[in-house]
C-alpha cells in the first residue's frame with residue numbers, strides 16, 4: 765500500500781496532526797510525518813514534494829496556519845494529490861489559513877478540508893488510496909456504518925436525557 769505523507773509547518777500544529785494519525789492508525793494505513801515550512805525551510809519542503817512519488821507516497825497531507833502556503837507549495841512540486849488542512853493558530857481564528865490554502869490558482873489544485881480538519885484529511889487520503897484497494901474500501905464502509913450506529917444510539921437515548 766502507498767504511504768500517506770503528512771507535513772506540518774510547525775510542531776505547534778501537532779494536535780491537529782494527531783487527529784489525522786489516529787484515523788490512519790485505525791485504518792492501518794502507513795504514513796510518515798515531517799515538519800517542513802514553506803517559509804522557514806522552503807528547500808526541504810520542495811525536496812520532499814519533488815521526491816514524494818518515488819519515495820512511495822500515494823497522497824500528501826499538508827497542515828499549516830497563518831499565511832498557510834505549505835499545501836500550495838507542496839502541490840506546486842508534485843502531481844500526487846495534496847490535501848490541505850488550514851490550522852487555527854492566530855488571532856484570525858484560522859480564516860487566514862483557510863483562504864491561503866483553498867484559493868489556489870488554476871492548474872495546481874489543493875483539496876482543502878475544514879479548519880483543523882485533521883480527521884477528514886486522513887479519511888479523504890484513505891478514500892484516495894481505496895480507489896485501488898478494495899480491502900481498504902471495505903474498512904471505510906465499516907467505519908461509516910459504525911459511526912452511523914453511534915449516532916443512532918444517541919438518537920435512541922436523547923429523549924431520556926431531556
Ligand code: RP5
Nearest residue numbers: 773774776828829830851853
Ligand atoms: C505556520 O505558522 C505553522 O503551520 C503554524 O500553524 C503557525 C505558527 O507556527 P509557530 O510560530 O507556532 O512555529 O507556519
